[in-house]
Amino acid sequence: MLRQLISRALAHRYPVLLLLVAAGVSAFRALPIDAFPDVAGTQVKIVMKAPGMTPEKVEMRIVQPLAQLEQARQQELRAHAKVEREARQLVSQAEAARQNAATQARIRQQTQSNAALVAKAYALGESAFADTLLANRQALEAAQAAETAQLDALELRARLLLDAHLIWVLEHE
Numbered sequence: 001m002l003r004q005l006i007s008r009a010l011a012h013r014y015p016v017l018l019l020l021v022a023a024g025v026s027a028f029r030a031l032p033i034d035a036f037p038d039v040a041g042t043q044v045k046i047v048m049k050a051p052g053m054t055p056e057k058v059e060m061r062i063v064q065p066l067a068q069l070e071q072a073r074q075q076e077l078r079a080h081a082k083v084e085r086e087a088r089q090l091v092s093q094a095e096a097a098r099q100n101a102a103t104q105a106r107i108r109q110q111t112q113s114n115a116a117l118v119a120k121a122y123a124l125g126e127s128a129f130a131d132t133l134l135a136n137r138q139a140l141e142a143a144q145a146a147e148t149a150q151l152d153a154l155e156l157r158a159r160l161l162l163d164a165h166l167i168w169v170l171e172h173e
Contacts, residue, residue, distance in 0.1 A: 087163065094156035101153040104146035111135075111142040 009016045046066070050058050118135035121127035 090156065090160060090163065094153070094160055097149070097153040097156045101146070101149040104142070104149040108139070108142040108146040111139040115139040 046062070048058075048062070050062075053061075115132075115135040115138070118127055118132050122129060122132045
């Protein structure tokens with residue numbers, strides 16, 4: 001049934017597209033105005049009595065510090081979001097590096113096993129010496145790649161621990 005519906009929709013592309021566009025326009029027009037985001041700045045009304053203070057003094061002593069406080073809060077929120085975003089990226093990089101190190105370790109095992117089999121074949125006279133050298137070279141390159149991947153993973157883990165302040169424990173703690 002679903003297959004027939006899809007095949008009919010593909011056979012009649014333009015009427016289906018026109019129907020979808022009409023439904024989208026209709027839904028957009030029915031959208032209440034409150035669904036649009038409010039792009040106005042944050043406003044706060046403060047009603048207070050300040051006998052003996054001119055409006056300029058009230059603005060200087062109360063309104064400006066409040067505005068500065070709000071700006072500082074917005075900066076703090078932006079900084080927190082940036083740090084959290086960077087931490088999430090670092091965690092995903094560390095996980096990818098850990099998976100890469102595990103993959104490279106498996107490849108190292110396989111190439112070392114292959115090199116041992118080729119060496120046995122050479123000892124039995126069933127393989128050329130060049131094949132043995134090539135297999136040993138591939139095993140060494142795989143070992144180097146595995147060690148490099150392991151170092152990359154350890155570096156990212158150390159960076160995570162350092163960023164989380166977990167790498168060094170102070171004596172008085």
